[in-house]
Amino acid sequence: MPDPTFGYVTPENLALFTDRYELTMMQGYVETGHEPAATFSLFFRKLPPDRGYLVAAGLEQIIACVEDLTFGQRAIAHLEAQGFHEGFIDRLAGFDFSGDVRAVPEGTVVFPNEPLVEVTAPIFEAQLLETLFINQVGFPSLVATKAARMRDVIDRAGDGQSLVDFGSRRAHGTDAGMKAARAAYVGGFDGTSNEAAAEAFGVPAYGTMAHSWIQSFPTEREAFEAFVDVYGEESILLVDTYDTVEGTALAMAVAEERGVDVVGVRLDSGDLVELSKEASAIVEDASIGADDGADDGPGVFVPSGVDEYFLAEFLAAGGVATGFGPGTSLTTSDDAPKLDAVYKLVAVQQDGALAPSMKLSAGKVTYPGEKSVRRIEEGGEYVRDVLGRRREGGPGRELLVDVYRDGELVYDLPSLDDVRDRRAREVRRLPEAVREIEEPSTYPIEVSDGLERLTRELQEELVAQVGD
Amino acid sequence: MPDPTFGYVTPENLALFTDRYELTMMQGYVETGHEPAATFSLFFRKLPPDRGYLVAAGLEQIIACVEDLTFGQRAIAHLEAQGFHEGFIDRLAGFDFSGDVRAVPEGTVVFPNEPLVEVTAPIFEAQLLETLFINQVGFPSLVATKAARMRDVIDRAGDGQSLVDFGSRRAHGTDAGMKAARAAYVGGFDGTSNEAAAEAFGVPAYGTMAHSWIQSFPTEREAFEAFVDVYGEESILLVDTYDTVEGTALAMAVAEERGVDVVGVRLDSGDLVELSKEASAIVEDASIGADDGADDGPGVFVPSGVDEYFLAEFLAAGGVATGFGPGTSLTTSDDAPKLDAVYKLVAVQQDGALAPSMKLSAGKVTYPGEKSVRRIEEGGEYVRDVLGRRREGGPGRELLVDVYRDGELVYDLPSLDDVRDRRAREVRRLPEAVREIEEPSTYPIEVSDGLERLTRELQEELVAQVGD
Numbered sequence: 001m002p003d004p005t006f007g008y009v010t011p012e013n014l015a016l017f018t019d020r021y022e023l024t025m026m027q028g029y030v031e032t033g034h035e036p037a038a039t040f041s042l043f044f045r046k047l048p049p050d051r052g053y054l055v056a057a058g059l060e061q062i063i064a065c066v067e068d069l070t071f072g073q074r075a076i077a078h079l080e081a082q083g084f085h086e087g088f089i090d091r092l093a094g095f096d097f098s099g100d101v102r103a104v105p106e107g108t109v110v111f112p113n114e115p116l117v118e119v120t121a122p123i124f125e126a127q128l129l130e131t132l133f134i135n136q137v138g139f140p141s142l143v144a145t146k147a148a149r150m151r152d153v154i155d156r157a158g159d160g161q162s163l164v165d166f167g168s169r170r171a172h173g174t175d176a177g178m179k180a181a182r183a184a185y186v187g188g189f190d191g192t193s194n195e196a197a198a199e200a201f202g203v204p205a206y207g208t209m210a211h212s213w214i215q216s217f218p219t220e221r222e223a224f225e226a227f228v229d230v231y232g233e234e235s236i237l238l239v240d241t242y243d244t245v246e247g248t249a250l251a252m253a254v255a256e257e258r259g260v261d262v263v264g265v266r267l268d269s270g271d272l273v274e275l276s277k278e279a280s281a282i283v284e285d286a287s288i289g290a291d292d293g294a295d296d297g298p299g300v301f302v303p304s305g306v307d308e309y310f311l312a313e314f315l316a317a318g319g320v321a322t323g324f325g326p327g328t329s330l331t332t333s334d335d336a337p338k339l340d341a342v343y344k345l346v347a348v349q350q351d352g353a354l355a356p357s358m359k360l361s362a363g364k365v366t367y368p369g370e371k372s373v374r375r376i377e378e379g380g381e382y383v384r385d386v387l388g389r390r391r392e393g394g395p396g397r398e399l400l401v402d403v404y405r406d407g408e409l410v411y412d413l414p415s416l417d418d419v420r421d422r423r424a425r426e427v428r429r430l431p432e433a434v435r436e437i438e439e440p441s442t443y444p445i446e447v448s449d450g451l452e453r454l455t456r457e458l459q460e461e462l463v464a465q466v467g468d
Numbered sequence: 469m470p471d472p473t474f475g476y477v478t479p480e481n482l483a484l485f486t487d488r489y490e491l492t493m494m495q496g497y498v499e500t501g502h503e504p505a506a507t508f509s510l511f512f513r514k515l516p517p518d519r520g521y522l523v524a525a526g527l528e529q530i531i532a533c534v535e536d537l538t539f540g541q542r543a544i545a546h547l548e549a550q551g552f553h554e555g556f557i558d559r560l561a562g563f564d565f566s567g568d569v570r571a572v573p574e575g576t577v578v579f580p581n582e583p584l585v586e587v588t589a590p591i592f593e594a595q596l597l598e599t600l601f602i603n604q605v606g607f608p609s610l611v612a613t614k615a616a617r618m619r620d621v622i623d624r625a626g627d628g629q630s631l632v633d634f635g636s637r638r639a640h641g642t643d644a645g646m647k648a649a650r651a652a653y654v655g656g657f658d659g660t661s662n663e664a665a666a667e668a669f670g671v672p673a674y675g676t677m678a679h680s681w682i683q684s685f686p687t688e689r690e691a692f693e694a695f696v697d698v699y700g701e702e703s704i705l706l707v708d709t710y711d712t713v714e715g716t717a718l719a720m721a722v723a724e725e726r727g728v729d730v731v732g733v734r735l736d737s738g739d740l741v742e743l744s745k746e747a748s749a750i751v752e753d754a755s756i757g758a759d760d761g762a763d764d765g766p767g768v769f770v771p772s773g774v775d776e777y778f779l780a781e782f783l784a785a786g787g788v789a790t791g792f793g794p795g796t797s798l799t800t801s802d803d804a805p806k807l808d809a810v811y812k813l814v815a816v817q818q819d820g821a822l823a824p825s826m827k828l829s830a831g832k833v834t835y836p837g838e839k840s841v842r843r844i845e846e847g848g849e850y851v852r853d854v855l856g857r858r859r860e861g862g863p864g865r866e867l868l869v870d871v872y873r874d875g876e877l878v879y880d881l882p883s884l885d886d887v888r889d890r891r892a893r894e895v896r897r898l899p900e901a902v903r904e905i906e907e908p909s910t911y912p913i914e915v916s917d918g919l920e921r922l923t924r925e926l927q928e929e930l931v932a933q934v935g936d
Contacts, residue, residue: 007529007650007668009642010478016664017642019634020675023663024699028681032694038684061475078667123684130678131662134637135645166487169602170806173643174477174485177603180640182475194599195491196484199546200475207488210598212813213496215825216506216591219933226500231492241827242930269829328806337805338638338796345680357683359709361737462710465687 009175011068015095016075018131023079027088029124036349037099039370040126042117042133043344048142048336052440053109053430055148055423056116057140057183060106060413063403065132066097091124098407099125102400104373105414107144107186107422109430111445113387114373115400116141116341120354130343138341139176140183142333147187148427149308149437150326155428156435157315162323164206165192166303167331180331186419193325201416206325208236208266220247224254228262235262236301239279240269248279252286255298261288264299264322273319276300280320299323307335308437346370358458367451368458373399382429388448477643479536483563484543486599491547495556497592504817505567507838508594510585510601511812516610516804520908521577521898523616523891524584525608525651528574528881531871533600534565559592566875567593570868572841573882575612575654575890577898579913581855582841583868584609584809588822598811606809607644608651610801615655616895617776617905618794623896624903625783630791632674633660634771635799648799654887661793669884674793676704676734688715692722696730703730704769707747708737716747720754723766729756732767732790741787744768748788767791775803776905814838826926835919836926841867850897856916 009017029035047054071079071092079089099121104110116137119126147163154161165184168177174196181197191204198205209227217223220242228235235255239247248265255262265283267275283298299322302314307329314321328334344366347354356369367387374386374396386394403411414422433441447455477485497503515522539547539560547557567589572578584605587594615631622629633652636645642664649665659672666673677695685691688710696703703723707715716733723730733751735743751766767790770782775797782789796802812834815822824837835855842854842864854862871879882890901909915923 007532007643007646008476008478009646009664010476013664013667014642016667017636017645018663019636019661020663020666020673021661021677022675024675025677025681028677028695028698029684031698034684034694036684038680040680064475075667078663082663082666082673123680127678127680130680131637132642135639135642138638139640139644168485168487169599169811170606170809171603172607172640172800172805173647174482174600174603175475175641175643176607177485178475178477178641193487193489195486195488195546195550196477196481198488198550199481199484199543205488205550207490207492209489209493209496210595211827212506212508212591212595212598213493215813215827216497216502216504216816218818226502227496230496230499240829242933243828269832328808332640332805334806337640337800338802340796341638343637345683348684350686359679359683360711361708364737465710 011070012072012074014065015069015071016078017135018128022127022130023084026124026127027084029127030088030091031085036123037120037354038123038126038345038349039118039120039347039354040130040343041115041346041371042137042341043113043115044339044341045364046112046340048339050438050440051145051336052434052436052443053111053145053427054141054339055144055187055427056104056108056110057106057144057186058137059103059403061136061140061179062103062117062133063409063411063413065136066404069095069097071095095125096407097121097125097404099404100402100406101404103403104399105401105422107419107426108399109426111385111443113367113445114385115371118370118400120370123348134341134343138339140179142336142339143180143183143330144187144423146308146330146333147184147189148423150311151188152427152435153308153311153315153437157312161321163189164323164325165189165194165330166325167327168194170328171331177331182416184330185416186423188420188424203416209238211238211241214238214241221250221254224251225258228254228258228260233261233263235260237262237265238268239265240267244270244275245278245282248282252282252288252298255288256286262298264301266301266303268304272302273314273317276302276319276321301325303327312437356454356458358455358462360459360462365455367447367455369451369454371400375399377429380429381431382443384444384446386446386448387451389450389454392448392450394448479538480540480542482533483537483539484546485603486596490595490598491552494592494595495552497595498556498559499553504591505588505822506591506594506813506817507586507588507815507822508598508811509583509814509839510605510809511581511583512807512809513832514580514808516807518906518908519613519804520902520904521579521613521895521911522609522807523612523655523895524572524576524578525574525612525654526605527571527871529604529608529647530571530585530601531877531879531881533604534872537563537565539563563593564875565589565593565872567872568870568874569872571871572867573869573890575887575894576867577894579853579911581835581913582853583839586838586868588838591816602809602811606807608647610804610807611648611651611798612655612891614776614798614801615652615657616891618779619656620895620903621776621779621783621905625780629789631657632791632793633657633662633798634793635795636662638796639799645799650884652798653884654891656888656892671884677706679706679709682706682709689718689722692719693726696722696726696728701729701731703728705730705733706736707733708735712738712743713746713750716750720750720756720766723756724754730766732769734769734771736772740770741782741785744770744787744789769793771795780905824922824926826923826930828927828930833923835915835923837919837922839868843867845897848897849899850911852912852914854914854916855919857918857922860916860918862916
């Protein structure tokens with residue numbers, strides 16, 4: 001029988017969720033007595049394909065991780081068995097984050113080279129956070145972005161249709177299913193099918209029936225009748241098990257016979273644009289819900305194979321639906337399953353003060369030093385961001401806020417609804433061309449004079465050193 | 469401060485990791501007294517792009533889930549608050565899986581329409597497992613496959629180079645990082661950088677240093693010296709922070725001065741084929757390790773941006789490396805991040821016996837009834853599989869084995885090394901053309917006469933019913 005701890009990540013082993021080299025370096029820092037303060041910047045170098053923006057998400061998870069990050073008995077026993085040294089392990093046993101974290105609030109739109117998170121701490125502490133922080137921020141941001149794109153297509157071409165995350169089964173494990181449900185809500189979804197995510201995050205849960213319900217009864221009629229008898233006006237009936245059009249007619253017949261104003265029908269296969277029109281016509285003709293001023297009668301729900309590209313085409317082709325249930329495409333961010341987020345050392349203590357640092361690298365620049373990101377708004381629209389040095393000042397709104405100061409959490413966590421509202425405001429203020437779901441325009445990011453100069457100076461210094 | 473239970477999936481909330489509709493249907497089954505036994509089959513309809521086979525993985529996780537699947541206080545409180553009914557919740561509180569599970573052992577290669585798992589149980593129980601089972605099997609199988617493809621490229625064109633999973637940071641959450649590390653090992657990797665996965669699964673952990681180590685010291689030389697002083701002959705030095713070729717020379721100089729036979733150097737950027745050749749030449753010329761019969765002197769490690777396509781090109785172009793560290797491409801299965809695995813009702817109890825069931829669906833067939841999968845081998849090579857009805861018999865080896873019988877675990881879990889060996893044997897027996905990493909040939913899957921006939925009969929019956 002498998003070990004009951006099998007594969008779960010919990011506060012018991014969370015601190016081990018790091019790459020071996022972080023621990024190797026940390027032991028090295030301790031044993032060489034080399035423990036400067038350092039600043040690490042978490043950012044991405046380029047947007048995933050077809051993305052004009054990224055919706056930042058995951059900060060709440062990061063905070064939860066920092067709060068839970070202790071090396072308990074189980075972690076210590078493992079590290080001892082792996083041959084790490086006693087002095088180092090003693091230090092880990094006392095691990096308690098004492099540094100500063102600045103970050104962009106969840107729901108903010110962000111762009112390449114802008115820090116999502118900056119950590120300034122003794123290098124021993126800051127080094128440990130790399131793997132976990134990238135892991136906790138990258139995926140939620142991808143899903144929040146995917147969700148925001150779908151919501152934005154509906155905002156621009158639709159009719160306020162509902163969006164529900166139906167993708168837990170195809171997510172990359174349970175944690176991905178949980179994070180995706182939360183990130184989808186941030187991105188503008190109305191809820192999730194995932195009951196565990198509903199419980200953990202307070203997100204509404206939705207769901208009706210699968211084909212197995214229909215098939216488990218001798219006939220489709222009996223399946224519909226049984227469901228309506230249990231769920232009454234909450235029922236959504238799945239109508240495509242045998243024939244979508246006939247199934248829709250049967251669903252309405254059952255609803256009428258029972259006198260129940262059902263929520264609607266769900267289509268799951270075939271030519272969804274055409275079938276949605278036919279099903280909508282049948283549903284509209286049904287004599288239920290029509291004389292009830294409180295609603296518009298039964299709806300048509302389309303759960304399968306939905307992403308932002310499908311939604312745009314479906315709406316453009318005159319498809320008729322009350323709601324959608326994106327699944328796999330959402331929870332795997334299937335056309336962009338990876339974000340090249342990195343966590344780079346940008347400053348290190350020298351002679352008592354933090355000094356900007358950089359490496360030379362073919363074809364890519366990591367801007368040195370602690371950062372500022374300022375967003376310039378004109379006439380209710382974002383026009384550009386300025387990436388600068390921390391405390392450099394300038395026009396616009398600073399995006400990075402204090403989260404930890406000297407190890408103390410100083411950030412008031414917004415509610416998930418507040419985060420969702422922020423995302424809505426942020427996306428709406430982006431230029432239309434940046435919001436396109438294919439070949440979006442590039443949002444302008446300026447590098448401040450101060451940062452430009454610093455980068456050039458450090459580059460010249462490094463080239464000169466290597467040339468020595 | 470976030471709730472300490474924030475987002476973790478543990479045995480406390482695992483049973484809630486399901487789609488709302490599963491619970492809705494289960495409540496419906498209870499309240500209508502409709503509780504036949506049923507068989508559900510977990511399979512995929514088509515292979516991901518460029519895949520000629522899939523390596524099955526995740527069965528051990530499935531077993532761990534079944535063992536942990538209980539509705540405790542936390543889950544019950546949530547379901548009460550969501551308005552589920554008392555009688556149903558009482559049933560959940562006593563949930564204890566009582567059915568049968570048959571499955572393909574981990575490490576087996578599988579093909580479209582072949583069940584990876586079949587569950588026969590009271591429909592109330594079998595329905596609950598859908599979301600979790602698909603979630604637990606799909607992703608590990610994708611990663612095991614990706615890993616197996618990389619290992620196979622090296623087996624066919626390489627020199628036994630090591631492969632280590634370096635991708636936890638880009639995995640979709642912590643669970644994905646854990647599952648990917650395990651699946652990579654199944655697929656033929658030598659280990660992982662993920663310390664938590666090493667602890668949970670007993671997989672070797674590897675890792676050396678990041679650029680932050682180098683940058684945190686005033687000079688690259690001081691960084692190398694400090695590392696070698698701590699780690700001696702275990703050292704792998706990262707040489708591309710400023711200039712890869714000069715960095716390699718410096719690393720060897722430091723190793724020689726200290727008289728330490730380091731493991732090697734690590735390249736991380738630039739033209740890796742050319743740089744690997746130059747670095748290898750420098751490393752070979754170094755006067756360390758040469759007269760030590762026990763090893764071949766320092767190696768060259770290439771960790772970044774590696775996938776099976778890169779490996780094939782790198783080796784074809786004469787790149788020289790001792791080991792590789794695939795990351796993002798592995799842990800997100802980036803060119804194929806989704807498997808269209810489904811869990812379909814294929815039989816339902818009628819008049820006391822299980823009767824095969826199917827639905828009509830445009831463009832796709834779900835074969836009805838409990839299955840058999842038989843693999844035919846000739847001259848040490850797999851030549852075809854036969855998908856048939858359970859107990860139909862026929863030539864070849866049956867792939868589906870008993871895992872649970874009447875709720876009892878009857879399967880002896882193999883060690884992870886045994887699973888890894890199985891994968892090696894299985895992949896090696898596939899026709900070469902099926903193993904190609906681009907445009908592989910289709911492995912032949914026959915449908916048995918018995919299953920063909922049953923499918924036709926049920927289709928005709930359903931068409932006749934719909935026509936009524």
